[in-house]
Amino acid sequence: MLVHAIPKDAAYEFAADVRAGLTRAGQKELPSKYLYDDVGSALFEVISRLPEYGLTRADERLLRRHAREIVERVPGPVAIAELGSGSGHKTRWLLEAFCRRQHTSYYPIELSHSALVMCERELSDIDAIHIVGFEREYLDGLLEVAAYRRTGQDLFVLFLGSTIGNFDRPAGIKFLSQVRDILRPGDSLLLGTDLEKSESQLLRAYDDELGVTAAFNLNLLARVNRELQADFDLSHFRHVARINYQAHSIEMHLESTRRQMVTIPKAEVLVEFQDQETIWTESSHKYSADGIVEIARDAGFHCEVQWIDEQWPFAENLLIAE
Numbered sequence: 001m002l003v004h005a006i007p008k009d010a011a012y013e014f015a016a017d018v019r020a021g022l023t024r025a026g027q028k029e030l031p032s033k034y035l036y037d038d039v040g041s042a043l044f045e046v047i048s049r050l051p052e053y054g055l056t057r058a059d060e061r062l063l064r065r066h067a068r069e070i071v072e073r074v075p076g077p078v079a080i081a082e083l084g085s086g087s088g089h090k091t092r093w094l095l096e097a098f099c100r101r102q103h104t105s106y107y108p109i110e111l112s113h114s115a116l117v118m119c120e121r122e123l124s125d126i127d128a129i130h131i132v133g134f135e136r137e138y139l140d141g142l143l144e145v146a147a148y149r150r151t152g153q154d155l156f157v158l159f160l161g162s163t164i165g166n167f168d169r170p171a172g173i174k175f176l177s178q179v180r181d182i183l184r185p186g187d188s189l190l191l192g193t194d195l196e197k198s199e200s201q202l203l204r205a206y207d208d209e210l211g212v213t214a215a216f217n218l219n220l221l222a223r224v225n226r227e228l229q230a231d232f233d234l235s236h237f238r239h240v241a242r243i244n245y246q247a248h249s250i251e252m253h254l255e256s257t258r259r260q261m262v263t264i265p266k267a268e269v270l271v272e273f274q275d276q277e278t279i280w281t282e283s284s285h286k287y288s289a290d291g292i293v294e295i296a297r298d299a300g301f302h303c304e305v306q307w308i309d310e311q312w313p314f315a316e317n318l319l320i321a322e
């Protein structure tokens, strides 16, 4: 696989975001995209196999079951771009179905280099596939993919795994509108969305018994130690999953278990934590099936069809650019 590697100074941006997020007034925060370094991407793969985390299996069941219908509803020729592909494991069902119809170009767009490498390993054996990976932010990568498209070729964008849920509602609509602006009328977007479910199911999914999600979250501090020479003592922080009823989301935080100071030399900052003060690291918003139709409409798409899993409330939504 050809990989277009990240072009700019990612280390500088990481340091600037860490400084901004940990020195802001009020709730400290680190952007969730930084959870996915090599260790984080590997841990996420484990999370997606945990019994408590039914989301990925629901997504995969729907893709597997409806792959043929999806191919029929997205007439060719198409190029396929995937935002935040991760390992691409469940994308196989779609790609195999498209490649049976035509030779297909697949463009995974990922910030995580190791996820792109996993993705190639996972999918390059499919017949009649051509993979070009983009180590980029979602929209930067999609702009480049759109520039690659040949005359008469439609674009089919995948945004699976309910990663849209990492944006709050207004930001999610804004993001989908920006995706829409890169597309042409008639292009399509397959959007995977986790639906609202019981409190206990959610808390188990984001705070599993084995502690893999806790390790995934704490790895963010370990990453700051590795890359920015910080001195976070991981034994003085703990993973917390917390439901935000107003926002219809579940949040991950890292809670300081004592009053402490942390130095982060490469971000040129010294940060004070109070006992029980938290760093907010991720939100996962949950949706109603009708709500997704409205979000799609507000972003310039119409929802052509929704498939809903029977075992774990999750919807796959085929959206067409207006």
Ligand SMILES: C[S@@+](CC[C@H](N)C(=O)[O-])C[C@H]1O[C@@H](n2cnc3c(N)ncnc32)[C@H](O)[C@@H]1O
Residues within 6 Å of the ligand: 032, 033, 036, 041, 044, 048, 056, 083, 084, 085, 086, 087, 088, 109, 110, 111, 112, 115, 136, 137, 138, 139, 160, 161, 162, 163
């Ligand atoms: C929740 S995981 C989902 C992975 C996969 N799509 C799935 O459904 O299992 C989100 C993925 O998006 C990537 N990612 C997060 N923020 C990103 C950004 N701003 N631009 C590109 N990739 C990003 C992460 O590296 C990670 O692999």
